[in-house]
Amino acid sequence: MSNDDINARRREQVELNMLTVAAVAGWYIDTYLDKKSCRDSALSGAAYVNELLIGHLERFRQVCRMERPIFMKLCNVIRSKNLLCDTRDITLEEQLIMFLFTIGHNAVNRQVQERFQHSGETISRHFNGVLQAILSLSTQYIRDPSINVPIEIANDTRFYPFFKDCIGAIDGTHIPVFVESHKQAPYRNRHGLLSQNIMAACTFDLKFIHIQAGWEGSASDAIVLRAAEKDGFKVPRGKYYLVDAGYGNTPNYIAPYRGVRYHLREFARGSIGPQDAKELFNLRHSSLRNAIERVFGVIKNRFPILKNTSSHSFDTVTDEDINEPDDDYNTDERRREGNRMREAIANAMCDEYSIHTRRLRDRHGH
Structure with a gap:
């Protein structure tokens, strides 16, 4: 190749580089400097x-x-x-x-x-x-709850003294998310939708105590709770939260009895009241834990971005670092202790309920 050919190619490369720089500069000016070119409404x-x-x-x-x-x-x-x-x-x-x-x-x-x-x-x-x-x-x-008996429990004979050591409720909720296609698999929840599983704890006056965001939609509620504990979420000694059956029953997190009527609508259907200690416990557990469902409903209605897939990237939606928690959460001993606590509460509740029912019958001559 002659020197003239080499020089010609060099000139072509220089011209190409200049065109590239000009194109980038034009894009930058259009994007960042001339930012109001099409914003001409009289109402700024x-x-x-x-x-x-x-x-x-x-x-x-x-x-x-x-x-x-x-x-x-x-x-x-x-x-x-x-x-x-x-x-x-x-x-x-x-x-x-x-x-x-x-x-x-x-x-x-x-x-x-x-x-x-x-x-x-x-x-x-x-x-x-x-x-x-x-x-x-x-x-x-967002602060830790008081260790005193919540007013909502102290002032309601359905809950006091049985739930006197309960300080709040915990549940998970799924928030739709936008995730890049090659990362989507873990974020598909059991309904086949892309979401992140968020755990929240609240007091009975509907104030958030803790929020654990960032876990994939396929992650179980129990895994997210374990991650929250690893990140510093603590239950005061002698206290506990109400959770649903998906979390498991332990001394710190009291769950309802499985295979027993639980949701309020199940008791309202047919107007058949609780038939034994387990059903009575589940009914009152559901009535009290309803606080977390209510607070989720309130915040999602106020901010619809939590109900629909957002255009924001997942990195914007959450800045949590996701680390797999240790797998030593629900040991047999913890479950046995939690079951003993739940049974004691249910039996005390049932005894009081039986006495109250008997008094009502005596009062009305039945």
Whole structure:
């Protein structure tokens, strides 16, 4: 090959490199610098947010899924802790409202772009900024429960004194997720849908105590609970949580009797009351543990992003590190001790119920 041919090829390569650089530069300018080229609504994001902040309280609640006074308190907390601040173009209030709009309506990035008149990159950046700020507050607002007898138990003769050492309820719920195709298999739950299995513990006044996120939809509730314990979730000495039969019955987690009527609708059907100690225990266990089902229902209704597959990647949905827990959770001795506790509660409950029923019959002359 002659020197002229070599030089010609070098010139062609230089020209190709320049074209490549120009193309990348054009993409960068279009994506990150010229970000408002198609956002030309007269109602800017700032104007829309201002309308919400001074407008009707019900409109604010419908858009943000939060009461306005609570929203303002949240803004003050975030500012006071320097978790977020106003930027040149977007106030903290607008950042937070964009975040609430997204999770409250399961809105995709393009919908938020149109509503708030910002670029996709800006929306994404501020969404993640608010998400990290909210996560950093979780340790301050999600706290261990009191070891005192919960009011909901102390003031109800169905539960006291039988459940006096119970401090909350635990259950798992499945949240639809978007996962790359080559990673999907473990996330398919028993219904064939892609999800993550989230464990939550709550008090009986519907306050979250602990949330364990990130486990694949195929993971059992018991495995997620064991992972939560490994990550620091602890049950105070002498106390326990109510769980469903999928967790197993141990001194720290009291489950209902298997193969015995449990759900409230099963007792309501035909109006046949509990027939023995096990059925009575299950009925009252179900009535009390219903708190966790109620709190799941409330939060999913308020934030529909938890009910439908989100456009956000799984890495955004959870930042938990997933580690397989040790397999020493439900030893035979723990199960036997849990069974003894449950039987003692059920028998005491049944004795009291029999006395109460007998008194009612005597009072009415039956």
